Each structure stands twice: as structure tokens, then as C-alpha cells.
Amino acid sequence: MFNENRIEHKEIVKKLRTEGFRLTRARKSIIDILSTGNVPLSLTDIKKNLEKKDIKADRTTIYREALFLKKQGVICEIPVGGGRKGYKVCGDAHHHHLICIRCNKVEEIAFKKNLLSKEKEVSQQKNFKVLDHLLEFYGLCGDCQ
Numbered sequence: 001m002f003n004e005n006r007i008e009h010k011e012i013v014k015k016l017r018t019e020g021f022r023l024t025r026a027r028k029s030i031i032d033i034l035s036t037g038n039v040p041l042s043l044t045d046i047k048k049n050l051e052k053k054d055i056k057a058d059r060t061t062i063y064r065e066a067l068f069l070k071k072q073g074v075i076c077e078i079p080v081g082g083g084r085k086g087y088k089v090c091g092d093a094h095h096h097h098l099i100c101i102r103c104n105k106v107e108e109i110a111f112k113k114n115l116l117s118k119e120k121e122v123s124q125q126k127n128f129k130v131l132d133h134l135l136e137f138y139g140l141c142g143d144c145q
Contacts, residue, residue: 009035012074012089021072026050026057030065031074031089039104040078040086078106079136100141107141 012031016023033049034041041049043062050057057065066087069075076090078097088106095110119130 009089015074016072019072026055026061027065027069029053029055030062031069034069034075034087034089038088038106040076040080040088040106042084042086046087079134080104081138096135096137098137098139098141100144101138102140102144105141105143109137 009032012035013023013028016027029050030046033046043059043066046062046066047057047059050062066075066077070077070087074089075087076097078086078088078099080086080099081101086104086106090108095108098107098109100106115133115135119133122128123130
């Protein structure tokens, strides 16, 4: 049930290079920052971490890099509550998240039986073409209970 399919930093860099993308210092550093830990980081958090590494990048650049990495399937954008979004490196396989509302730890989960049958049911019953879905579980992790 649980998915430990996270991509390592080296694999991400290799994937992007193989696909012909440039790896700027900022891009590599953002990948590095998001590769560590289980807590999704906001764009502000990413900017602070870059500044600690003495890397200058404005908010627009960081936002564009996050969009690029998300489009390449390297990172996930995770709603962390209150309309806020966080970013973290995610695995290749489709998965969902357990999000602790106290410490913000995020754990990936994958269901052995996917939600395809539910999507088809919704499509048929409601005459609605499902293009994608988002399923997140919010609660307290074992450490915060």
C-alpha cells in the first residue's frame, strides 16, 4: 500500500540531462533542496534555502523552476491546507499523500487497486469526463498523535 518510489537526486539530474535540459546552479540546488526531507516546501521556503547556499534567485525564477520540474514529473505540488501549496520530489508512479497537519510531514501512498474504476463510475453516472484526480489524506502522523 505504501509507496517508497521516490527518485534520488542523481536520478533526477541524469533524467533531465538525458532529455536535453540545462541544469543551472539554481535548478540543481532546488532539486537538492526538495530531495531532502518529507516536508513539502513553499516557494518562500525554497528561496530561504537557496539564500543559505548563497544562490541568488528571485521568486519568479523559483516559481518557473517549480513549474518546469512539476511538468517534467520530478516534483509534486501538494496542497498543505489553508490554500497553501508545497513542493517535494515524488516518485514516478501515480500516488497520493498522507499529510500531517501538525508537523507537515508528507508520506506517499499508492493503492494496489487504483481509482480507475471509480473514475469510470463517476464519468458514467454524472456524464463527466475525468481528466485527473487529486486525493490527499490529512491527519496526524504517528509522532504527532
